[in-house]
Amino acid sequence: MKNWQKYLGLIISLLAVTLLAVWPLITSKPVDREVAFTILKGIALASSLNIILGYTGYVSFGHIVYFGLGGYIGFYLISQQGWSIYPSMLAGGLIAGLFAFLLGKAILRLRGAYFALATIGVNMAVLSFISNFDLLGGPIGMTLNFNIYKEYGGAAQALQLIFYLMVAITLITIIVSYLVRTSKFGLGLLAIREDEDAAEVMGVVAPNLKTWAYVLSAIFPGVIGVLFFFKNGSIEPHPAFPLHTSIELIVMVMLGGQGTVFGPILGAAAYQRMRGLLLTTPIFKNIQLSVAGVLLLIIVLFIPAGVVGWIRNRFPITRRVLQ
Amino acid sequence: MTILLQVEGLTKKFGGLTALSDVTFDLPEGQIMGLIGPNGAGKTTLFNVVNGVYPATKGKVIFKGKDVTNVKTYEMAQLGLARTHQIVKPLNELSVLDNVIVGACFGRQGFGLGKATPIAEEVLEFVDLADRSDQLASSLNIAQKKRLEMARALAAQPHLILMDEVLAGLNQSEITEMVETVRKIRDQGITIIMIEHVMEAVMKVSDHMIVLNFGAQIAEGTPEVIQSNPAVIEAYLGDPKLAQKLMQKAME
Numbered sequence: 001m002k003n004w005q006k007y008l009g010l011i012i013s014l015l016a017v018t019l020l021a022v023w024p025l026i027t028s029k030p031v032d033r034e035v036a037f038t039i040l041k042g043i044a045l046a047s048s049l050n051i052i053l054g055y056t057g058y059v060s061f062g063h064i065v066y067f068g069l070g071g072y073i074g075f076y077l078i079s080q081q082g083w084s085i086y087p088s089m090l091a092g093g094l095i096a097g098l099f100a101f102l103l104g105k106a107i108l109r110l111r112g113a114y115f116a117l118a119t120i121g122v123n124m125a126v127l128s129f130i131s132n133f134d135l136l137g138g139p140i141g142m143t144l145n146f147n148i149y150k151e152y153g154g155a156a157q158a159l160q161l162i163f164y165l166m167v168a169i170t171l172i173t174i175i176v177s178y179l180v181r182t183s184k185f186g187l188g189l190l191a192i193r194e195d196e197d198a199a200e201v202m203g204v205v206a207p208n209l210k211t212w213a214y215v216l217s218a219i220f221p222g223v224i225g226v227l228f229f230f231k232n233g234s235i236e237p238h239p240a241f242p243l244h245t246s247i248e249l250i251v252m253v254m255l256g257g258q259g260t261v262f263g264p265i266l267g268a269a270a271y272q273r274m275r276g277l278l279l280t281t282p283i284f285k286n287i288q289l290s291v292a293g294v295l296l297l298i299i300v301l302f303i304p305a306g307v308v309g310w311i312r313n314r315f316p317i318t319r320r321v322l323q
Numbered sequence: 324m325t326i327l328l329q330v331e332g333l334t335k336k337f338g339g340l341t342a343l344s345d346v347t348f349d350l351p352e353g354q355i356m357g358l359i360g361p362n363g364a365g366k367t368t369l370f371n372v373v374n375g376v377y378p379a380t381k382g383k384v385i386f387k388g389k390d391v392t393n394v395k396t397y398e399m400a401q402l403g404l405a406r407t408h409q410i411v412k413p414l415n416e417l418s419v420l421d422n423v424i425v426g427a428c429f430g431r432q433g434f435g436l437g438k439a440t441p442i443a444e445e446v447l448e449f450v451d452l453a454d455r456s457d458q459l460a461s462s463l464n465i466a467q468k469k470r471l472e473m474a475r476a477l478a479a480q481p482h483l484i485l486m487d488e489v490l491a492g493l494n495q496s497e498i499t500e501m502v503e504t505v506r507k508i509r510d511q512g513i514t515i516i517m518i519e520h521v522m523e524a525v526m527k528v529s530d531h532m533i534v535l536n537f538g539a540q541i542a543e544g545t546p547e548v549i550q551s552n553p554a555v556i557e558a559y560l561g562d563p564k565l566a567q568k569l570m571q572k573a574m575e
Contacts, residue, residue, distance in 0.1 A: 183436070184428050184435060184436050187421065187424065187425055187428060187436070188425070188428070188429060190414070190416075190417055190421075191414055191417070191425045191429075193416075194413075194414035194415055194416055194417060195412050195413075195414055195415075197376075197412070198408070198412035198413075198414065199414075199425070199429075200395075200396045200397045200400075201374065201376075201396050201397075201400060201405075201406055201408075201412075202400055202405075202425055202426050202429050202430060202475060202479065203397050203400030203401050203426075203429035203430045203431075203433075203479065204397060204425070204429045205397045205429075206397065259416075316457075
């Protein structure tokens with residue numbers, strides 16, 4: 001196979017994201033940029049979740065905890081310690097990763113529904129802790145002084161910068177997802193997903209591989225959390241740890257195709273667009289979450305492999321292109 | 324002749340049930356050892372304790388001169404012990420080739436992906452699954468899945484393979500083929516312990532045999548010795564002298 005063909009799966013994924021990033025620059029409408037930002041955020045979060053959910057087969061139901069935790073750490077550093085956005089993003093990601101490492105050592109021993117329940121419990125526990133922790137603002141959270149955006153050339157420029165950073169994070173997430181998928185490490189994860197006991201008998205050191213997959217899948221949500229709340233200008237416990245967003249992320253991954261690189265991109269883009277349309281339609285605007293639930297049900301019942309998985313199974317020739 | 328595996332006084336209890344009691348044997352390198360016994364005798368439990376799935380209650384397992392009692396399964400695999408399962412465990416949503424690559428990548432040799440692929444292809448050729456390598460493992464039939472188990476074990480290039488009923492559920496011609504494959508594996512210098520219920524086949528292929536009944540080792544020796552051992556016949560068929568004893572009792 002020619003060299004570039006080997007990377008076709010990655011190229012297509014990156015191209016899709018780049019197109020999405022360029023679209024608001026062409027139309028140069030702030031509204032389009034906001035829509036693109038939301039979709040990119042969905043893609044990056046879903047792609048990170050896919051590493052533990054799709055590749056390793058562990059349903060991390062409360063995965064949004066890393067988004068909130070990273071967000072809080074970064075927000076604290078920016079607003080109280082006067083850090084710039086870049087080191088704060090790094091710190092948010094690293095602390096989310098460290099937390100996942102310690103937590104993973106404990107809860108990754110659980111399998112199936114027990115693991116999923118434990119992750120929900122963790123999200124709830126962190127939410128309650130933060131709500132009662134005065135250093136991070138307790139129940140009312142923290143707000144940014146708007147002067148802070150001056151450092152970046154004013155609020156408008158800051159928004160533009162945040163958008164570019166989001167594009168960069170999304171691209172990096174996808175590259176990491178691709179590298180994991182095509183590496184020996186990734187093959188070990190897939191083996192764990194299919195049959196953890198059989199994998200261990202073949203020599204896969206499941207406890208370590210699972211932990212690293214979990215850490216990787218937590219770092220990016222941590223970074224994105226910092227960026228998102230920096231843009232938001234304020235942070236509060238409940239918007240930082242929304243369990244329903246966790247569920248929506250699972251819907252995105254399942255819809256596109258769990259365990260594939262392109263699946264979460266497609267799933268996130270489709271779901272975010274649908275959500276946008278539902279929210280602006282009078283009949284659906286209050287029940288858009290129920291639609292997500294029904295969608296998940298339909299996927300699980302009829303196309304458990306997701307759209308990309310279904311196409312790959314149906315037309316084996318596409319396997320080289322769709323990864 | 325070097326001893327590859329030594330099992331000393333191995334005992335496994337599940338609560339009040341003694342699944343294995345005081346099993347002791349030495350396995351020389353390059354041999355095929357047959358492990359037989361009625362259902363529930365503890366044969367698979369012995370495999371599970373040797374390869375670290377269950378911790379031993381008492382006793383020792385020594386592999387290549389190293390005490391490996393209660394070592395984790397993945398460490399055993401890396402030391403060069405591979406195994407096939409009685410109830411096949413294919414990685415369903417992965418291709419047949421990828422299944423074997425997992426064995427090559429994470430087993431004794433720990434190959435990288437690039438090196439593992441040609442080895443996996445070679446092994447698939449050997450077990451006669453090469454034309455299925457792109458299919459999903461779930462699409463194979465039972466005989467093919469058993470061969471896939473074998474291929475995964477072989478791809479690691481292990482010192483010892485534990486084979487758990489690789490002949491069960493196969494028809495006569497498939498059994499003949501599989502026995503041939505087992506012999507070829509031994510000829511490559513890999514030591515084998517096989518649990519088997521197909522007596523004719525296991526007697527033919529084994530260099531040495533061990534018989535378990537209710538977790539205890541009731542006989543040991545060459546296939547000829549085992550065949551005529553009264554304790555073995557009793558374990559399988561009941562007491563051969565039972566009728567005579569009952570008659571005697573009635574006469575008195």
